[in-house]
Amino acid sequence: MLALSGITVRYGERPVLHGVDVTVSRGELLAVLGANGSGKSTLLRAAADLVPVAAGQVTVDGGPRDRLDLALVFQRIHLVRRRSVLDNVCAGALGRLPLRSSLLGFPREVREEAMACLERVGLADRAHDRAGSLSGGQQQRVAVARALCQRPRVVLADEPVSALDPAASEQVLALLAELAHVEGLAVLAVLHQPALAARHADRVVGLRDGRVVLDGRPDQSVDSLYQVLEPVS
């Protein structure tokens, strides 16, 4: 589904990704692990066309990627806290709405589709609450519903649970895995905790210094990713 091949990204002169190959299949939750600064976020941003790539290409279903095919979920959630949960989810559809119909409130079809997305993440009963009044875990599930309302084929999540407590983290990851398995989405999630990846991901990719050094079953040992090579005095 999503295929990154030979991706090289430089910030200025310094290469941050060195010809990285990563694929995520339909119906698969892929966890990307790696130490801070190993290039995980950069990989996601390259996939979403948010940083220029020096070399390599990104394809979705073998063809060129359409921006709307890729939905993003953020560590800091980024909902409009003062708006209702439903309005936040509807906003995921903006990319395909003409300007006119999106300024005078959302059309009924969109609101109903957004309700279905909320149902999908188990929060249909909170539709009219202010987004800011929900707990962190619930807000992240609303953000996932917003991503769904975009009708994506790929979901990219950068540390989606780093700001959440353990129970909420489990819930959000279980949700992402379920969306991959049931809806047939390709989900790529950057995670900080190998244990979470082992429990929920179908496959893990390990990055070290901008290179893929590990790709395979989620329950393998990933300690080498986080080891410090130079002795620290």
Place this chain on the structure above:
Amino acid sequence: MTTVDGVRRLPVPPKPRRPKAMLIGWAIAAVVVAAHTVAWETTGISLGALVDGWRGMADFLGEAIPPDLSWKVLGPSLDAALVTLWIGLLGTTLSVPISLLLALLAARGTAPAEWVYQAARAVLSFLRAVPDVVFALIFVTAVGLGPFPGVLALVCHNVGVMGKLWAEALEDADPGPPQALRSAGANRVQVAAHALLPSVLPQLAGLLMYRFDVNVRSSLVLGLVGAGGIGFLINQSIKLFKFDEMLTHILVVVVLVVAVDRLSAVVRRRLSEGDHA
């Protein structure tokens, strides 16, 4: 390290001396003193003149007190105070659409291009630099005496101030939600309408209330130059040497200004409380 009564102490090391910083400090002090000396000379400040004028001030106050609170004076005074209030109100609300447009064009993040940003900033600076009284004098000449030129003058100046304040509020907003909608394919206008403006609405409304308060006070001054309202009555009573009527008008003004000030403060407090809830 010394120990006194079981408390550990360490002598404070001497501060490093920085001669350059001291030199700059002295230079700034010299400039400030020089500026005040020139200003004192130029404005002709003279305690003697104040003492000599004392008798005049006393006569003036003697005639003004007690204020003429008869209905013949108070009635028109209250009517004119209402006109002042309406001028301030319309001067504020009518400037909302243009202020919003200019603020969006003059905020990094929403400005469509660098030259638009610079142009919008320049327009706002110009409108801000020209005082509302000057706008009023121009409009009184153009459309004649009365409240209408007052409203026009307030709109012009207020767009400059409120547009700038709003642009800054927009720039201070959390960039996260706009970024999220942009990544979902929303265009510039959709991002502003669905992420940016909803997040900063309380701040914008608070600034609007603050400007309403300021504009009601300004519209009083505009009356002095013929743009209607109670300022006009104050000006007339001074010209006709009716100082007791003037004092009545001033008392009405004080009540009006305090009332609007309180209202504005209460609304702004409510808005910022609602934001934290």
